[in-house]
Amino acid sequence: MKSAPDYPLRFPVVALVTSAGGLDALSRVLAPLPADLPAAILVSQHLDPSRLSHLTAILAKRTALRVGEAVDGDELVPGVALVVPAARHLLVTSAARIGLLDTGALPPAxxxxxxxxxxxxxxxxxxxxxxxxxxxxxDAQAGIRAIAHCGGTVFAQDEGTSAHFGMPGAAIGTGLVHAVLPLAGIAGAIRRHVDRHV
Known part of the structure; x- marks a missing residue:
């Protein structure tokens, strides 16, 4: 495992991944975060690609962070939350920029x-x-294995506060989750993680 200075991104990045029940969870996690959070945020929620999504607009009203829909080539910036658009997959490139791929009709999610x-x-x-x-x-099981392999941190929402426990339960089942947290405790845990890694 390489040390943090060997990686292209020089500031913390928080990825919030969710599916069913995600709007409320995302709102409650993002709402307490300050506008000057020294980390970039990526928001990925499973969305029906055939329907117009209002996720970005809704979240923008519920947090002090700047919120925008991710665009191919966007630069990751601390204090900004980028939402993955429906029918696209988001990649983080070595230049600290966003790469968007069109999705097919079949899985992955x-x-x-x-x-x-x-x-x-x-x-x-x-x-x-x-x-x-x-x-x-x-979804996220393979991804958190990669996060753990490269020395990153994984949190999962607990069963008691999850509307659907499939994704968090699958994450916990890997044995690689560092903390299982109630929804109300996640924003504070994010801030503590960011403070340790700036």
Missing amino acids: RPSADLLLATLAVTCGPRALAVVLTGKGS
């Missing part, structure tokens, strides 16, 4: 938490934080 987390792991290393929130299915 859209957008894929596994693809996001795997590329975040190899660009951010120990500064990466994956937070697996409520959701159905097992």
Whole structure:
């Protein structure tokens, strides 16, 4: 495992990945975070690509962070939360920029938490934080293995506060989750992680 200075990204990046029940969970995690958080945020929620998504606009009203929909080539910037658009997969590139891929009609889930987390792991290393929130299915299992392999940190929402425990339960089942947290405790844990890695 390489040390943090060997990775391209020089600041913490927090990836919030979720599926069913994610809007409330994302809102409650992002709401307490300050506008000057010295970390970039990536938000990935499984979305129906055939329906117009209002996720970015809703979250922008619920947090002091700047929130925008990710665009191919966007630069990751501390204090900014980028939301993965429906029908796209998001990759983190070695230049600390966003790469978006069109999704196909078949799995993986859209957008894929596994693809996001795997590329975040190899660009951010120990500064990466994956937070697996409520959701159905097992997306993120492979991604958190990559995060852990590169020295990053993984949190999962607990069963009691999850609307659907599929994704968090699958994450916990890997044995690689560093903390299982109630929804109300996740924002504070994110801030503590960021403070240790700036």
